[in-house]
Amino acid sequence: xxxxxxxxxxxxxxxxxxxxxxxxxxxxxxxxxxxxxxxxxxxxxxxxxxxxxxxxxxxxxxxxxxxxxxxxxxxxxxxxxxxxxxxxxxxxxxxxxxxxxxxxxxxxxxxxxxxxxxxxxxxxxxxxxxxxxxxxxxxxxxxxxxxxxxxxxxxxxxxxxxxxxxxxxxxxxxxxxxxxxxxxxxxxxxxxxxxxxxxxxxxxxxxxxxxxxxxxxxxxxxxxxxxxxxxxxxxxxxxxxxxxxxxxxxxxxxxxxxxxxxxxxxxxxxxxxxxxxxxxxxxxxxxxxxxxxxxxxxxxxxxxxxxxxxxxxxxxxxxxxxxxxxxxxxxxxxxxxxxxxxxxxxxxxxxxxxxxxxxxxxxxxxxxxxxxxxxxxxxxxxxxxxxxxxxxxxxxxxxxxxxxxxxxxxxxxxxxxxxxxxxxxxxxxxxxxxxxxxxxxxxxxxxxxxxxxxxxxxxxxxxxxxxxxxxxxxxxxxxxxxx
Numbered sequence: 001x002x003x004x005x006x007x008x009x010x011x012x013x014x015x016x017x018x019x020x021x022x023x024x025x026x027x028x029x030x031x032x033x034x035x036x037x038x039x040x041x042x043x044x045x046x047x048x049x050x051x052x053x054x055x056x057x058x059x060x061x062x063x064x065x066x067x068x069x070x071x072x073x074x075x076x077x078x079x080x081x082x083x084x085x086x087x088x089x090x091x092x093x094x095x096x097x098x099x100x101x102x103x104x105x106x107x108x109x110x111x112x113x114x115x116x117x118x119x120x121x122x123x124x125x126x127x128x129x130x131x132x133x134x135x136x137x138x139x140x141x142x143x144x145x146x147x148x149x150x151x152x153x154x155x156x157x158x159x160x161x162x163x164x165x166x167x168x169x170x171x172x173x174x175x176x177x178x179x180x181x182x183x184x185x186x187x188x189x190x191x192x193x194x195x196x197x198x199x200x201x202x203x204x205x206x207x208x209x210x211x212x213x214x215x216x217x218x219x220x221x222x223x224x225x226x227x228x229x230x231x232x233x234x235x236x237x238x239x240x241x242x243x244x245x246x247x248x249x250x251x252x253x254x255x256x257x258x259x260x261x262x263x264x265x266x267x268x269x270x271x272x273x274x275x276x277x278x279x280x281x282x283x284x285x286x287x288x289x290x291x292x293x294x295x296x297x298x299x300x301x302x303x304x305x306x307x308x309x310x311x312x313x314x315x316x317x318x319x320x321x322x323x324x325x326x327x328x329x330x331x332x333x334x335x336x337x338x339x340x341x342x343x344x345x346x347x348x349x350x351x352x353x354x355x356x357x358x359x360x361x362x363x364x365x366x367x368x369x370x371x372x373x374x375x376x377x378x379x380x381x382x383x384x385x386x387x388x389x390x391x392x393x394x395x396x397x398x399x400x401x402x403x404x405x406x407x408x409x410x411x412x413x414x415x416x417x418x419x420x421x422x423x424x425x426x427x428x429x430x431x432x433x434x435x436x437x438x439x440x441x442x443x444x445x446x447x448x449x450x451x452x453x454x455x456x457x458x459x460x461x462x463x464x465x466x467x468x469x470x471x472x473x474x475x476x477x478x479x480x481x482x483x
Contacts, residue, residue: 091399106375133228187214
């Protein structure tokens with residue numbers, strides 16, 4: 001292996017003894033100065049210089065095929081993919097932008113367009129993102145109107161994802177597999193920054209992607225990877241083993257219920273046995289069987305060693321579910337789970353779902369920003385400060401992942417409020433600090449606010465509440481008090 005030879009020679013060459021026939025004179029190591037050692041030096045690579053973390057192309061294609069097969073045929077695999085989709089998108093998603101009514105209308109028109117059909121297509125795209133590990137959406141844009149429609153490129157048709165040579169974690173282009181005519185398409189990956197943000201070398205490479213623009217997103221990858229990986233990649237073998245185990249248990253159950261009639265003929269020779277075997281038939285239910293004392297009938301069942309198949313199935317299932325950070329009771333196994341332990345066991349899963357939600361939010365924000373920039377006809381141009389502020393306000397509203405038990409949070413909020421009021425009375429904390437305590441607990445109830453801004457607004461709203469009011473004159477020049 002040449003990279004090993006080169007690494008060894010580069011690190012330890014100075015300590016090697018002189019070869020036979022050498023005069024012992026010291027010779028400088030040319031490779032230390034960067035000179036070429038051999039004619040095929042360009043074929044050598046250092047172990048530490050290999051940053052490729054992708055699967056082999058055939059392995060990647062096989063991964064996609066297996067993921068699709070398991071999703072269709074394996075109930076546990078299907079659940080591992082469908083549960084996150086349901087939690088993330090069951091109540092719909094929407095864009096929100098402030099400061100530009102025209103941009104808001106452009107986003108709404110793009111979302112509701114019959115070909116974009118985000119309400120229908122987003123769950124499918126999120127499903128395939130987890131299933132195949134990546135999504136590629138070619139973009140079709142009206143030159144005059146700036147209206148944007150998205151297409152779809154099957155991840156199985158992606159041949160190569162090209163990354164920025166100066167920033168490997170940034171995809172800049174997608175190359176498809178060749179079709180029957182030997183043609184491949186080259187899409188430029190959309191990045192919501194001006195082209196001037198890339199180096200000159202990268203801009204030259206991006207100019208070679210002449211078949212249109214696309215969005216490209218991936219999950220389960222590393223910074224040095226170019227392709228995403230399926231959520232089912234690590235579990236694929238175990239999912240198949242779990243299915244095989246269950247099918248084996250079905251065969252075992254059928255074998256346990258099977259039996260045969262054992263007929264014994266006392267004192268019969270082989271001819272008599274053969275004649276009786278040719279004429280005998282198994283008795284039907286409620287039938288009558290007549291025989292003499294030479295013939296004995298007995299039902300014989302297989303004696304298979306019994307064992308606890310339920311525990312074995314649970315072991316396999318929990319191994320798969322644990323690898324996917326899914327608690328057992330989410331898959332119907334709730335033998336030893338109560339509400340208290342169920343809530344605590346669900347928290348890691350909710351964190352994983354929240355991470356995936358952040359990725360989907362980023363994807364939708366990138367698409368939304370492109371739609372707005374296209375509406376402004378400012379795709380390759382610098383934005384004004386006002387336009388940047390408008391784009392920064394673009395957000396995605398997701399449904400709540402889980403229904404929270406607000407009772408304990410409401411009780412805690414009441415206790416914190418009372419404690420802060422007592423500390424304020426005794427002069428031990430400031431009003432800003434007290435409001436920060438309240439803000440931290442209010443966030444648990446889904447209400448977020450900035451403590452300093454809220455305090456300033458409250459003081460401005462109640463500025464005149466403590467002003468001294470002069471009592472009305474009683475007509476006699478007094479202060480209105482009774483004698």
